[in-house]
Amino acid sequence: MTKTTSFETPPNPKAPAFLAELLAARSPSGYETEAREVIKKRVAKNADSFEVDALGSCHATLEGTGAPTLMLAGHLDELGLIIKHVSDKGYLYFDAIGGHDRSMISGRRVDILTRKGVIRGVTGKRAIHLMSPEDRKKVPEFHQMWIDIGAKSKEEALERVTIGDAAVYTHGLESLHGSLVVSRAFDDKSGAYAVNEALLRLKKGKKQASKVVAVSTSQEEIGTRGAISSAYLVNPDVALVVDVSHATDHPDADHRKYGSFELGGGPILTRGPNIHPGVFERLVQCAEKSKIAVQIEADPRPTGTDARAIQVARDGVPTGLVGIPLRYMHTPSEVIDLNDLEAVVQLLVAFARSLRKGERF
Structure with missing residues (x-):
């Protein structure tokens, strides 16, 4: 007798419900309404204030006991298509x-x-x-x-x-294996989740010195546009941007060109002209103190993230960049490790709590 095999849908991932809702929301650049509604539902009631700016970015603020103002930014838009013409045949x-x-x-x-x-x-x-x-x-x-x-x-x-x-x-969230999950739009729904989840956790603990503004920026994929207006509005003393970064632990990735980064290896911290050295060092110190493994990436140019816009806002903002390792960027099936994402959230919380009243970089 021939044994038949049952093919089943992979089990539901153990991803946070907040993240799952963001991934289900359809939010191509300039059309981010569904994702904004998720952010508003999850965050607004727990923030000291919540607003949406003219470009559609969400600003959730948690007051501290004094300065400085810390901006956490992750973009909520994703890749999309736009209808340009309809043929005679429909x-x-x-x-x-x-x-x-x-x-x-x-x-x-x-x-x-x-x-x-x-x-x-x-x-x-x-x-x-x-x-x-x-x-x-x-x-x-x-x-x-x-x-x-x-x-x-x-x-x-x-x-x-x-x-x-x-x-x-329409590619949705599924488990791949263990803590690895696959979905469209981890770039950068995972970053938007991380900055807002960090704010929610800060809210539950002892009030921090810094004023924290979690910004879910719009229109990053078409030129970091939302970050430009958001950074002007927030006017931060220091900023951390969270975006996905290339995991190169797959075939056909030349480490001599792109560096060596792996899923499960922890957050990727960028060094280079776009990154303030003091902010980078503080991130490393916070990671070491919290026993969070990190990976270091060198980028000689303005990064392809919101950090490039925030760094040069107003009279300049000391900026850091925290990357979530990701395979197959800008495809319908991006892959991340949920353990890396959780480590990013913990690092953001640790950084926010490390800031002292009146501290400047």
């Missing part, structure tokens, strides 16, 4: 919101955010059977792909969607 043509790998777009299920609600679509392109040998070697351009919503005409499609509607992949 197919939707699109462009990218953020930096997509075009080779991974086709054949995906997407949710389109419309005025009438969310509708499902499928990204398509010409099948490989209908391509010449030369075409098979090429990555399709955006105008060579489309979204199929099952419409039979332009008129029918435009009854359901509008030019300018945004879409995101």
Whole structure:
């Protein structure tokens, strides 16, 4: 008798409910409403004040016993697609919101955010059977792909969607193995979770000296735009940015070029011109005191994160960057280790509690 194998969906991950809600929220850059609602629900009632600025970033403030003001920033937007044209046959043509790998777009299920609600679509392109040998070697351009919503005409499609509607992949949160989990949009829902969770934990303990403002920034993926206005509004004395950083513990990653970083190795702390040396050293000290393992990354340029905008806000802000190790960045299936994420939260709390009244960097 042949033994049959039962294929089951991976068990639900042991991820914090707050993080899971953020990942379920659809929030491409400039369309972050769903993620803002999650932040508001989870954080507003526990903060001393809560506001949303003109660019859609959330500011949750926890008052301290004095100065300095510490800004914690993680962006709540994700990659997306934007509808640009509807064909006579009802197919939707699109462009990218953020930096997509075009080779991974086709054949995906997407949710389109419309005025009438969310509708499902499928990204398509010409099948490989209908391509010449030369075409098979090429990555399709955006105008060579489309979204199929099952419409039979332009008129029918435009009854359901509008030019300018945004879409995101539907790949949700699942366990991979042990503490490893997979989802779209860990970049940077995990960072937005970390800064807000740190504020919630600070709220539960003894009042810290520093005023802490957890900012869930908007529009990072299209140029760190939300961080520009948020840093101006907060006017911090010191800032920590939390974003994902490349784990290079997979095949085809040249450590001579990209450094050696692994999932489960702890937060990645960046050094370089974008990072204030005093803030970096304080992070290292806090990690050592709290027995948190960290990994060190060198970046010779302004980083591709909100840190680049916050550092040069107003008359300059001493800024640090804490990375969450992540595999397969900007794909529909990003992978992190929940232990690394928890270590990041603990490090943020330790840093905030290390600040003394009137301290400056």
